[in-house]
Amino acid sequence: MSSSTYSSFKLACIQLSVTSDKNANLINAKSKILEASRNGAKVIVLPECFNSPYGTKYFSEYAENIPQGESVKTLSEAAKEANAFVVGGSIPERDSSGKLYNTCTVYDTKGNLIVKHRKVHLFDIDIPGIIKFQESETLSPGSSLTHFETDYGKVGIGICYDMRFPEMAMIAARKGCIAMIYPGAFNLTTGPLHWELLQRARALDNQFFVATCSPARDMTSTYHAWGHSTVTDPNGQIVATTEHEEAIIYADIVSSQRRFDLYPDISAHK
Numbered sequence: 001m002s003s004s005t006y007s008s009f010k011l012a013c014i015q016l017s018v019t020s021d022k023n024a025n026l027i028n029a030k031s032k033i034l035e036a037s038r039n040g041a042k043v044i045v046l047p048e049c050f051n052s053p054y055g056t057k058y059f060s061e062y063a064e065n066i067p068q069g070e071s072v073k074t075l076s077e078a079a080k081e082a083n084a085f086v087v088g089g090s091i092p093e094r095d096s097s098g099k100l101y102n103t104c105t106v107y108d109t110k111g112n113l114i115v116k117h118r119k120v121h122l123f124d125i126d127i128p129g130i131i132k133f134q135e136s137e138t139l140s141p142g143s144s145l146t147h148f149e150t151d152y153g154k155v156g157i158g159i160c161y162d163m164r165f166p167e168m169a170m171i172a173a174r175k176g177c178i179a180m181i182y183p184g185a186f187n188l189t190t191g192p193l194h195w196e197l198l199q200r201a202r203a204l205d206n207q208f209f210v211a212t213c214s215p216a217r218d219m220t221s222t223y224h225a226w227g228h229s230t231v232t233d234p235n236g237q238i239v240a241t242t243e244h245e246e247a248i249i250y251a252d253i254v255s256s257q258r259r260f261d262l263y264p265d266i267s268a269h270k
């Protein structure tokens with residue numbers, strides 16, 4: 001399909017309440033996916049670490065093999081029932097050698113797992129007395145960039161900290177993506193500083209939509225997510241956002257007039 005024939009679609013970001021009960025998280029995620037679909041969403045996004053609390057001490061316990069694990073099964077069923085593309089936030093993944101990753105899985109409208117993205121840039125921060133979080137204590141980084149085709153155009157995927165590295169979004173744009181989607185969980189320190197600024201910058205630089213999807217904030221958990229799931233348009237304007245409670249936000253995404261089918265792939269330039 002050429003980019004000129006792509007149509008617009010409704011995108012939903014589910015700012016999910018995540019608990020320490022994995023099964024409850026999966027049931028809640030599926031029910032919210034079906035709710036978003038009833039409201040017309042055709043691409044539905046979950047937050048970073050949606051089946052587990054976000055914290056290095058939890059990753060091993062909640063990790064699953066992909067595609068054998070129960071989270072893939074639930075999301076596949078949900079995508080099929082919803083007849084929508086599902087960007088499955090992220091889950092801790094354990095590969096066959098025992099390494100752990102922070103991984104996003106994506107499903108088509110038939111429930112097929114079409115692509116997975118392992119977080120490339122691991123979030124290591126140490127601001128003495130304020131926040132210390134070291135994903136690299138337990139996780140390994142992914143080593144590839146990820147894009148997938150929908151009926152509406154190509155979409156790029158990054159996870160949270162990946163948003164701080166502009167090259168990923170730029171390459172996605174040059175490859176013809178109409179949007180970049182970042183499941184993410186900033187926090188009460190970095191959220192107010194950079195969450196909105198980064199996504200507006202990525203959108204404006206690349207003249208495409210950017211969507212971010214956070215877990216809802218839980219002040220009883222060890223990591224306090226910023227929330228504020230947001231969709232930004234190619235002008236850098238916010239078209240949908242929310243505060244920090246559980247919520248679903250919706251935005252209409254329209255494909256751009258740029259003709260990537262006619263331009264050389266400058267990301268391949270040596």
Ligand SMILES: NC(=O)CC(=O)C(=O)O
Pocket residue numbers: 122123159160161162164184185186187190191
């Ligand atoms: N959680 C992350 O990966 C990133 C983050 O919180 C930040 O960059 O700030």
